[in-house]
Amino acid sequence: MLPWLDACRESMDMLKGTSSFGDYRSNDDEASLGKPLIPDTTLDEEAPVSALSASLQKASFHGSMPSMKKCSFTQALVNGINVLTGIGLLTTPYAVKEGGWMSLTLLMMFAVIACYTGILLKRCLESSPGLQTYPDIGHAAFGVPGRLIIAVTLYAELYAGCVEFVIIISDNLSTIFPNTSIHIAGIYLNAHQIFAIIGILIVLPTVWLRDLSLLSYLSVGGVGASIFVVLCLLWVGAVDQIGFHRTGTALNLASLPISVGIYSFCYAGHSVFPNIYSSMKEPSLFPLVLIVSFIFCWFICTGAAISGFLIFGDSVQSQFTLNMPIKFAASKIAVWTVVIITISKYALTLTPVAMSLEELVPSTWSRSYGVSVLIRTALVISTLVVAMAVPFFASLMALAGSLLTVLITIIFPCACYLSILGHRLTNMQMAVCICISILGFFIACDGTYSAVIRIAGQR
Template sequence: MMSGTKMDEDLGPDRGDDHFHTEDEENQAHRGCEQYETDSESDIIRVPTPNLSQNSIDINTNAWPQSYRQSIDMYTSVTPPSFVFLRASSITSNFSILDKRHSISSDSDSSSTRLLISQNWLDKELPPSPSQAAKLYSSYVSKCSSLNELPPPQERCCSFSQAVINGINVLCGIGLLTTPYAIREGGWLSLILLALFGVICCYTGILLKRCLESCPGLRTYPDIGQAAFGSAGRFFLSIILYLELYAACVEFLTMMSDNLASAFPNTHMTFAGIHLDCHQIFAITSTLVILPTVWLQNLSLLSYLSVGGVVASILVALCLLWVGVVNQVGFHHKGSALHLADISVTIGIYGFGFAGHSVFPNIYTSMREPSQFSAVLITSITFCFFIYTGVAVCGFMMFGDSTHSQFTLNMPKQFVASKISVWTTVVIPMTKYALTMTPVALSLEELFPDAWMGSHLVSIFVRTLLVLSTLVVAMNFPYFGSVMALIGSFVAMLVAVVFPCMCYLKLHRGRLTKLQIATCIMIISVGAVCSIIGTYSAISRIAEQIVE
């Protein structure tokens, strides 16, 4: 914890003497949890709910969603995949790993923070002991066969470099393609906003880390939401997170259809009297290709391949530079300094580019050295900032005011580098779609009656409907840049800017300095204003594009 606190110390002026203050916070949290310890797991604890310390966990592990942690852990896997399809017999190993994971608390004294709660913990909404959590999870998984397709919860197995790769893979995705378009909409000075959002999202990511450390037992973003605001906070935050994942799947289909249509612009057909243009044909084709991947019972291979997203991002950026320098397209366009009228679109796009907070807690809990998480966050966001800036500057200087929402659509088709970049943007979403949709599907399957949860046919039916629904949305709203601005303004601002500060203020109430409180309030205000303005602007633009 000492090194993690030191890293936090370097990240803000308010951390001056907080090295020792943070230790006090952790000790207070540990003492709050220790009041529920007993000498034996068989002992019965009867602690009235009103006497709960504000530093203790008040997490009902039976609350929806149960599948969030394992499904999001797929994004933090950089180890070689298992090619064995998971069966019911593999559940036992899942339980043992889950029990180990729950038994981990702090590096200094894990035994002092174990919670040994009696069997009536559900009635009192107290956290279960590690063994009881494993039994509860065992009972749940035995009902829901869909969880068998997921790997067991990640142990603390990721090194610093692996965690950095996971962080970059989460952050640097489809948002990279839109950064030149963001400069076109907001002007050159909008790059200041890119840096500002990078700093804010790095700080709020560290706030999530402090929330996780406030008391053992918190593992995911929904856990933090419930600890701060009860079941309502968990439910609302989970809905927002799943909405973000669903919208990303819609963008995957739009991106694939746009790039395929640019490669084969003359494609069209008429079926049953219905004329389909190239965008519609390739949206349907992409959906048919992707659909079998969401039926897979083991997504480990796709998880392994999706890590190639880091390589893909670098490859696409190098292809852009190659076209500009080697193929002599040149960097001739200048543009204007600032477009205030369209700056709100730029805000949404930049916000989307740094919104990886739904996965940050999973990366933290997967690290061998959690104290290095702050350094991981700084490294990942710094890398993304430079690659975003480089692509934005090169792309806009190459294509100017004609820049499309995806710069791959502007690249001359006759060059090999252009073809590589186009096909890269087509192939990568095929590996990421299933991983992105699976958490949404599992959350819905949890709501079904117990009799349905063991049916793989029901799972296939749900996932098929979800995939087809994203196709319908993508075909009716094929506006990649505007939809991304809407996601960034409405969803990403809440997840990455507003909620981390709100949860931090609530979980550390009474233990923060005035400067820390003022900083959080200022960030919440900035996020709320940007969210309102950006959402209104994005919806207005989408409405105009529909009319056109």
């Protein structure tokens, strides 16, 4: 069990190197913890694979690595922005439709709370020089059970992200080729099912790879891709003359929990924050990295939410790219950008989960490439099965956001902070943490229940 827990550190470093459309850790080499997103050396020199294995979006292929240089402020900032600007961006207009215009205040509120809890993780790391990753913090706070619970939650969030990736590929390709269908041995497959299978066939070989450096190149462009897709959305509304229209309600309490889950998913980055902090040349600047990263994420998500809902109104779908008329060049470019970035991120996201399972296999087997291929293939097929069984992108995001992201972003940081540093805190500091934890608990319960009911109704 302990080797599996150590693999979590490798996975975290991987997440630092992933793109913005996904949301997302450590090799036995401690040097991987300092690996910057914008490296001073080439990607080949950095061995991105071992970064992947390091922590939650990490993967650890046990090999030697050169010593890594520490991240500058700029590199750490790009890491933070890259981690935060995720697939939740595509769904923010739908969240406005569900919760109403006033629900956007929650997007800002979550940004403030998530930024604060990110600083709490920094303070936990400072409590002991041996702490470097999120599971390390859990271990310091609650022992091996704490490390295990946090690690499992982080891997579950990664797995959920991979399921969302399959749905994104399926939904967006179906908009380009809507009339695709096939009959095989009496079985009918529609466009969504066909492209889900095609997407899995494309990403499967990338999951088998030991060297993910090429995918790392693509994933690093995720922030730019996110901005580019939003610009395509604005182009469709303004230049292609679809126009912006006043619509929507002020507040819809009945569907507000769905919006809450989606908004919380937009800030799913805490799994990697400890690794970014540990990798910085000047850790004292980490709070500034968080503040700027959250402001950027809030700004682009709010811009996409307002623009998308003004353009498409109540007809907006779970991903605004599905509403963009495919006859326009900007729409095609946006859809293909989303698909390509998503495909490039799949292997980077799933590899840490695969490596954690490989650590459970007897050592004589785990060294076998064939065993690794079988485990990874089974994982990939399982994400396809889940995506085809529950192809509801927004509802799944609301479920993952309400349950997993709220735990990782709100509840766990406060609980660990109180456990590790509670004896040093003032009554006010303790009260703030307790209040945030209680708020997170109610959000998790209400949002999870609402998302489950929504999914059951859609099925």
